[in-house]
Amino acid sequence: MAKFYDTLLGEYIKNPWQKKIGLDSLALNCFNYKMISYDEITGKWKINFKDVNLSDASVYSGEDVYMTHKIYEKQKEEKINENKVLQEIEIPLLEVLKNMEIGGVKINRDKLKEIGMLLENEIARLEKEIYHLAGENFNISSPKQVGEILFVKLGIGATKKTKTGFSVDSDVLESLSHKYPIAESIKNFRHYKKLLSTYVEGLINEMDDEEKVHTSYNQTVTTTGRLSSTNPNLQNIPIWEGIAGEIRTAFIPYNEQDFLLAFDYSQVEVRLLALMSWDENLISAFQNGIDIHYNTAKFIFGKESISKTERKIAKAVNFWVIYGISPFWLSEMLGISRSDAKNYIDKFYENYPKVSNFFDAIIKNCEENGFVETIFWRRRYINGINDKNRIIKQSAEREATNMPIQGTSADIIKIAMIQIYDFLKKNNYKTSLIMQVHDELVFNLIAEEKEKIIPEIQKIMENILPNKNIKLLVEWNIWKNWKEAK
DNA sequence: TAGGATTGCAA
DNA sequence: TATTGCAATCCTA
Numbered sequence: 163m164a165k166f167y168d169t170l171l172g173e174y175i176k177n178p179w180q181k182k183i184g185l186d187s188l189a190l191n192c193f194n195y196k197m198i199s200y201d202e203i204t205g206k207w208k209i210n211f212k213d214v215n216l217s218d219a220s221v222y223s224g225e226d227v228y229m230t231h232k233i234y235e236k237q238k239e240e241k242i243n244e245n246k247v248l249q250e251i252e253i254p255l256l257e258v259l260k261n262m263e264i265g266g267v268k269i270n271r272d273k274l275k276e277i278g279m280l281l282e283n284e285i286a287r288l289e290k291e292i293y294h295l296a297g298e299n300f301n302i303s304s305p306k307q308v309g310e311i312l313f314v315k316l317g318i319g320a321t322k323k324t325k326t327g328f329s330v331d332s333d334v335l336e337s338l339s340h341k342y343p344i345a346e347s348i349k350n351f352r353h354y355k356k357l358l359s360t361y362v363e364g365l366i367n368e369m370d371d372e373e374k375v376h377t378s379y380n381q382t383v384t385t386t387g388r389l390s391s392t393n394p395n396l397q398n399i400p401i402w403e404g405i406a407g408e409i410r411t412a413f414i415p416y417n418e419q420d421f422l423l424a425f426d427y428s429q430v431e432v433r434l435l436a437l438m439s440w441d442e443n444l445i446s447a448f449q450n451g452i453d454i455h456y457n458t459a460k461f462i463f464g465k466e467s468i469s470k471t472e473r474k475i476a477k478a479v480n481f482w483v484i485y486g487i488s489p490f491w492l493s494e495m496l497g498i499s500r501s502d503a504k505n506y507i508d509k510f511y512e513n514y515p516k517v518s519n520f521f522d523a524i525i526k527n528c529e530e531n532g533f534v535e536t537i538f539w540r541r542r543y544i545n546g547i548n549d550k551n552r553i554i555k556q557s558a559e560r561e562a563t564n565m566p567i568q569g570t571s572a573d574i575i576k577i578a579m580i581q582i583y584d585f586l587k588k589n590n591y592k593t594s595l596i597m598q599v600h601d602e603l604v605f606n607l608i609a610e611e612k613e614k615i616i617p618e619i620q621k622i623m624e625n626i627l628p629n630k631n632i633k634l635l636v637e638w639n640i641w642k643n644w645k646e647a648k
Numbered sequence: 649t650a651g652g653a654t655t656g657c658a659a
Numbered sequence: 660t661a662t663t664g665c666a667a668t669c670c671t672a
Contacts, residue, residue, distance in 0.1 A: 304669055305654055324654070326670095331655060356656060359667055384663060388659085395665045398658035406657090431659090487661045494660090553660080564662045568659090572663095600659040600663085 167243060168253060169233045174382035175248040176240070179543050183382060189229045192236060197229065198222050247540045251576050252381060258583040258595065259379045259389075265606070266374035267396065267596050269365055270643075273412040278362040280405060281354045288351040295344040302351050305330050311344075318342060353406075361400065361409045368394045379598070386565050387540045387572040389598060397599045399644075413644035416606050421640045423593070423616070424647040425623060426602040428635040429454060430571050431484050437632050438537065438566065439520035443513055448632045455480060461513035462506045479506050483517065484567055486560035521563045528562045536569040537627075538577075571601060574634070578623045579603065585622060591615060604647070607640060 173183035189195045300307045309328030313320040322329035338345035368375045383390045391397045400406035436444035447457040459468040459476035493503035511518045533543045546558035597604035623636045641647035
């Protein structure tokens with residue numbers, strides 16, 4: 163048992179789907195008690211808390227402590243405090259995340275500014291070009307104005323609509339770009355603008371005096387058990403080729419002599435599908451080190467010699483299984499016919515029959531009990547699993563089949579983080595964990611510790627699930643920035 | 649000023 | 660007619 167407890171994590175474990183699990187809403191819902199808000203106590207002038215009069219401050223603070231304890235007592239009655247995921251994963255993870263957040267990630271400000279200058283030049287150039295092609299100035303960042311220019315003023319035929327008007331997303335612009343140069347330019351403008359405002363300016367704004375950013379990892383947001391990251395979000399930094407990929411070169415080690423060390427789980431979700439479904443063909447492919455996309459391609463195309471395009475299709479089909487995409491969408495995404503898409507999916511299930519059984523069993527169980535679980539028994543309730551509406555029912559089924567895989571992957575990396583943190587701490591290593599991106603862990607590596615810790619971290623990560631039918635596999639890289647270490 | 653809508657970035 | 664997220668921006672209420 164951990165030495166401390168967290169009621170917020172307790173509520174999250176009980177039901178990760180419910181949104182309002184904060185102290186204020188729990189007090190209201192469980193005990194019909196309205197907590198004093200911070201705004202009420204600091205008044206409309208937003209005075210500093212130290213200037214609040216003592217009796218008001220005491221009541222406000224006492225209320226927090228009292229209510230937290232009341233909720234703790236309630237959770238004890240419900241035996242939430244005995245939950246294994248809570249005790250063995252979420253609560254121990256708190257200290258790991260705290261240290262990652264405080265440690266921060268070092269950013270090369272000059273490098274970011276350099277990228278920013280390039281982007282600004284491109285944006286200015288494209289802006290002029292777009293105004294010229296449109297014959298007037300307008301706000302290119304406004305979807306509404308872009309729609310008016312393209313589909314009203316220039317009279318281009320609109321293809322897609324949103325709730326409020328014309329859709330002008332990148333797919334639409336892409337489809338118009340061959341015929342209309344302005345569409346291509348707007349698409350590029352958007353791309354560069356996104357990089358500049360979200361990543362270059364966004365990161366610079368979050369940097370402290372030491373050129374570090376300190377993200378917040380939120381443990382109680384996702385329905386599957388994954389973490390999320392905010393201020394800044396370090397889990398959606400671009401990885402594209404070209405200038406977008408350059409953003410990652412600005413992520414650097416703390417000191418010049420250090421390195422970034424990145425570990426990632428290789429194809430973890432497909433591996434977990436094999437492990438959890440017990441499908442012999444999937445398992446033997448992994449056991450024999452056969453490229454899994456090639457293996458699927460062999461099945462769906464019924465031949466040994468596989469082209470690059472065929473492997474790409476097989477990769478999409480493998481990917482599809484995790485998310486439950488329909489043949490329609492698969493055909494759209496791959497630019498193939500719907501009957502081909504359906505055929506590939508059927509072939510997949512014919513050759514990996516236990517995957518099909520596995521999903522059926524999850525859905526059946528969910529229909530009866532209302533929830534699904536990971537192999538570590540993390541639970542998620544699924545709304546709409548017994549809905550009469552086919553669309554809602556199918557959507558619920560996709561959520562139900564996705565969660566055990568995505569959630570187990572989340573469990574595994576969280577356990578790895580705890581074990582690695584303990585290992586580094588126990589041996590007084592100065593190397594530290596600085597980022598988590600769902601299936602990847604990034605460390606600030608102290609050069610002289612390299613030989614000792616890399617094999618140990620690899621061992622920990624690969625052995626979270628010992629004695630299973632297939633092995634987890636991790637890959638690692640070290641470099642002076644995150645782009646090259648990936 | 650708050651919050652919905654659109655868009656686009658990641659695993 | 661694809662799973663899970665977060666942020667910038669626009670724009671209406």
